[in-house]
Amino acid sequence: MDKLRTKLFLSIIIFALILVTTVSYVNREMLINDMMDQAENSRNNIESNIIGAMESVDNAYYYFDSSIMQSMENETSNLLARYEQDPNILDWDLSVIAKELGMEIYILDYSNTIVDTSFDQDIGLDLSKCCENFSNLLDERREAGTFFSDGIDVSTQTGSPKKFSYQATPDKKYIIELSVDLTEEPILQAFDFVKTANAQIVRYEELLDVRIYSTDGFALGIMEDRSIEEMSEQFQKAFKQAWAEFKPVEYKITKNKGIVETYRFIPYKAIEDRGTSTERVLFVKYDNSTDLNMLKKNTQQFWVLLLLGLAISFIVLLVVIRILTNTINLATYDSLTGVYNRATYISKMDERLMKRKSFKTWLMLIDLDNFKQVNDQYGHNKGDLVLVKVSQILKNIIGKKGFVSRYGGDEFAVIVYDADEMAINQLAQQIINEISNLKDMQSEQEMWNVISVSIGAAILEESDESESSLFIRADKALYQSKLEGKDQVHIWSEGER
Numbered sequence: 001m002d003k004l005r006t007k008l009f010l011s012i013i014i015f016a017l018i019l020v021t022t023v024s025y026v027n028r029e030m031l032i033n034d035m036m037d038q039a040e041n042s043r044n045n046i047e048s049n050i051i052g053a054m055e056s057v058d059n060a061y062y063y064f065d066s067s068i069m070q071s072m073e074n075e076t077s078n079l080l081a082r083y084e085q086d087p088n089i090l091d092w093d094l095s096v097i098a099k100e101l102g103m104e105i106y107i108l109d110y111s112n113t114i115v116d117t118s119f120d121q122d123i124g125l126d127l128s129k130c131c132e133n134f135s136n137l138l139d140e141r142r143e144a145g146t147f148f149s150d151g152i153d154v155s156t157q158t159g160s161p162k163k164f165s166y167q168a169t170p171d172k173k174y175i176i177e178l179s180v181d182l183t184e185e186p187i188l189q190a191f192d193f194v195k196t197a198n199a200q201i202v203r204y205e206e207l208l209d210v211r212i213y214s215t216d217g218f219a220l221g222i223m224e225d226r227s228i229e230e231m232s233e234q235f236q237k238a239f240k241q242a243w244a245e246f247k248p249v250e251y252k253i254t255k256n257k258g259i260v261e262t263y264r265f266i267p268y269k270a271i272e273d274r275g276t277s278t279e280r281v282l283f284v285k286y287d288n289s290t291d292l293n294m295l296k297k298n299t300q301q302f303w304v305l306l307l308l309g310l311a312i313s314f315i316v317l318l319v320v321i322r323i324l325t326n327t328i329n330l331a332t333y334d335s336l337t338g339v340y341n342r343a344t345y346i347s348k349m350d351e352r353l354m355k356r357k358s359f360k361t362w363l364m365l366i367d368l369d370n371f372k373q374v375n376d377q378y379g380h381n382k383g384d385l386v387l388v389k390v391s392q393i394l395k396n397i398i399g400k401k402g403f404v405s406r407y408g409g410d411e412f413a414v415i416v417y418d419a420d421e422m423a424i425n426q427l428a429q430q431i432i433n434e435i436s437n438l439k440d441m442q443s444e445q446e447m448w449n450v451i452s453v454s455i456g457a458a459i460l461e462e463s464d465e466s467e468s469s470l471f472i473r474a475d476k477a478l479y480q481s482k483l484e485g486k487d488q489v490h491i492w493s494e495g496e497r
Contacts, residue, residue, distance in 0.1 A: 008317060008320060008321060008324070009317055012313045012314075012316060012317050012320075013310065013313055015313070016306075016309040016310055016312070016313040017306070017309075019309065020302070020305050020306045020309040021306075023305070024298075024301075024302040024305060024306075027298070028295075028298055028302075031294065031295070031298055032295075035290075035291045035294060035295075039206065039286075039288075039290075039291065042204055042206065043264075043284070043286065046200045046204060046207060046210075046284060047264075047266055047282065047284060049196060049200060050196055050197045050200065050210065050212070050282055050284075051266070051268055051282060053196040053197070054212070054268055054270075054280065054282075055270065068163060068180055069149045069163075069165070072103065072149055072163075072165040072178050072180065073147050073149070073165065075101050075103065075178060076147055076165060076167050076176055076178060077147075079097075079105075079176050080167065080169065080170070080176065083169050083170075083174075083176075084170070087171075089107055089116070089169075089174055090107065090115065090116050092116075094107070094116060094117060094118040095118050097118070098118035101178070102180075103178045103179060103180050104117070104118050104119045104178065104179040104180075104181075105117060105118045105176070105177070105178060106118075106119065106122065106176075106177035106178075106179070107174055107175075107176065107177075108127070108138070108174060108175040108177060109173070109174060110142075110172075110173060110174075111126065111128060112126070112127040112128050112135045112138050112139070112175075113125065113126045113127070113128070114126075114127070119179070130216065130227075131214075131216035131218075132216070133215055133216055134215075134216055138166065138175060141166050141167075141168065141175070142168040142172055142175055143168075143172070144168075145167075145168050145170070145172065146167065147165065147166075147167045148165065148166045148167065149163065149164070149165040149166075150163065150164050150165075150278070151163070151270065151278045161181075161182045161183060161220065162179045162180060162181055162182055163179065163180045163182055164177060164178065164179045165177065165178045165179075197210040197211075197212060197282075198210065205289070205290050206286050206287060206288065206289060206290045206291075207284065207285070207286055208261070208285045208286065208287055209283070209284070209285040210282075210283070210284050210285075211282075211283040212280050212281075212282055212283070213228065213239065213280060213281045213282075213283060214279070214280060214281075215243055215279045215280065215281065217229065217236075217239065220280075234251060235263065238250070238251055238263060238265050239265050239281060239283070241265075242265035242266065242267050242281055243265075243267050243279075243281055246267045246269075247267065248264060248265065248266045248267075249264070249265045250262055250263060250264040250265070251263050255287075257292075258288075258292055259287055259288065259289060259292070260287065260288045261285060261286070261287045262285070262286045262287070262288075263283070263285055264283070264284045264285075264286070265281055265282070265283055266281065266282040266283075266284070267279075267280075267281050267282075268280045268281065268282055331343070331344075332344045334391075334405075334406040336384055336387060336388065336406075337387050337388055337390075337391035337406050338388075338391060338395075339391045339394070339395060339404045339405055339406050339412070340403060340404065340405035340406070341405060341406060342405065342406070342407050342408060342413075344405060345403075345405035345407065345413050345415075346467065348403065348415070349415065349467040350467065352415075353465075353466070353467065360417070360418045360419060360420070360459065360460075361415065361416070361417060361418075361459070361460040362402075362415070362416040362419055362424050362457055362458070362459050362460075363413065363414070363415060363457065363458055363459075363460075363470050363471060363474040364413070364414040364415075364416065364424065364427070364428065364455055364456070364457045364474065365407070365411065365412070365413055365414075365455070365456045365457075365471075365474045365475055365477070365478040366390075366394070366411070366412040366413075366414060366431065366453060366454075366455050367410060367411045367412075367453070367454045367455075367478055367482070368386065368387075368390065368410040368411075368451055368452075368453060369451065369452040369453065369454055369482070369486055370450045370451060370452065371383065371386065371409075371410035371451065373450050374386055374447055374450055374451065377450070378447050382447055386410075386447070386448075386451060387406070387410065389438065390412070390435060391404065391406065391412070393431065393434045393435060394412060394414060394431065397427060397430050397431055397434065398414055398416065398427070401416050401417060401419065401427075402414060402415040402416040402417050403415050413471075421459075421491055424457050424459075424491060425489065425491065428455045428457065428489035429489065431453065431455065432453050432455070432487045432488075432489065435448075435451065435453050435487075436487060438451075439451075452486035452487045453486075453487055454478055454481040454482045454486070454487075454488060454489075455478065455481055455488070455489040455490070456474050456475060456476070456477030456478025456479065456480065456481050456489075456490050456491075456492070457474060457477055457489065457490070457491045457492065458470055458473035458474040458476075458477055458491070458492035459492075461494075473492045474492065476492065477490045477491060477492040478490070
């Protein structure tokens with residue numbers, strides 16, 4: 001029974017482990033797939049929102065900035081007329097002129113360097129070095145000699161949104177550049193894509209950084225590390241690749257504790273292309289911290305489920321063992337006396353014979369004489385008490401030397417291992433004496449005076465002898481014991497037939 005309990009315990013525990021592990025694995029795989037889908041949807045939403053905001057402001061500004069453009073063109077014409085009268089442009093007081101115009105003024109020489117400006121922060125800026133693409137565009141505009149105005153651009157120094165216009169002097173020696181600050185423009189306030197980009201960081205936990213760069217690598221907005229030249233080599237390479245191939249580029253960096261950062265670069269060009277100002281690169285930086293937190297919770301759930309599964313398994317085990325114990329007891333033991341029943345006796349004997357552990361195995365058949373008289377005279381309840389008491393005596397005497405079974409009625413079959421004839425005689429006499437001592441019980445003296453014991457014993461003669469052959473010889477010995485009188489034991493000998 002102990003081995004059965006152990007097997008049941010291990011089986012149920014293993015089943016619980018397999019079940020919980022399988023369910024958790026499937027659940028984890030589904031969770032990972034869901035997280036991948038959710039991450040992809042979130043990133044699509046983030047990038048679509050920002051790009052949509054840029055498209056909106058570019059389209060809106062295209063239709064509503066004609067008045068600003070016209071004003072800038074008029075002022076540029078006035079400045080060119082002044083240049084014809086006074087070509088010493090570097091002697092002009094640009095700060096005074098800028099206040100009159102309400103616009104900043106920049107004078108660019110033939111190398112596209114700002115040699116004079118009302119905006120002191122940009123003095124000496126060499127566009128051919130910082131902004132190669134834009135510098136090449138200025139060369140084309142210088143040769144064209146006509147007026148050009150761009151869409152929403154960004155100040156290389158402050159990152160604030162501005163509108164710029166350009167026209168070369170008739171001698172192509174200089175380019176006169178004007179700029180208007182658009183920070184307070186109602187259109188930009190209504191469609192502020194920088195603000196939209198920053199709002200995404202608040203909304204999405206996995207989003208770490210959002211930047212909108214000009215194609216020359218300057219970020220819109222006031223922030224640290226505004227130029228890509230201040231970023232890593234890998235960052236610069238991915239930025240340039242995205243713009244050159246005009247398709248999204250990304251790379252990943254693995255940090256501590258399983259954190260993976262994803263850097264994405266998405267090129268953008270307005271439908272109405274107006275110079276490099278409407279060409280940008282959207283940079284977004286994500287990490288997988290949200291996914292790791294979900295997986296951590298999933299792992300915690302696994303341990304909770306496992307502990308719960310083991311607890312339930314233990315409860316089920318107790319219930320099953322209780323049911324099986326009752327069932328096994330009914331199938332194995334005599335319900336009245338608690339010793340083995342006849343079926344178990346036969347099963348254990350067959351098992352012993354099959355394992356060749358039969359040498360020096362004895363079978364003792366014990367019969368209670370006059371037991372029917374007890375039932376008839378004192379009632380079946382008293383008869384049951386006699387059987388229970390005798391069973392207890394037999395179990396106590398035999399102990400681990402063998403086993404006791406109730407063969408039927410008032411007859412008991414006792415198997416004794418590895419004994420000789422003298423030991424069997426001693427056991428038999430001890431049984432007879434113990435039962436005889438019960439006659440001294442004053443409360444039930446008359447009942448026990450009726451009872452006597454007859455014992456027949458036989459040893460297994462050969463290893464291939466059957467149980468039935470052994471039983472026949474023991475039964476004949478029992479019959480001989482009865483013939484010899486009460487409280488007798490008879491051991492079968494080879495000469496008897």
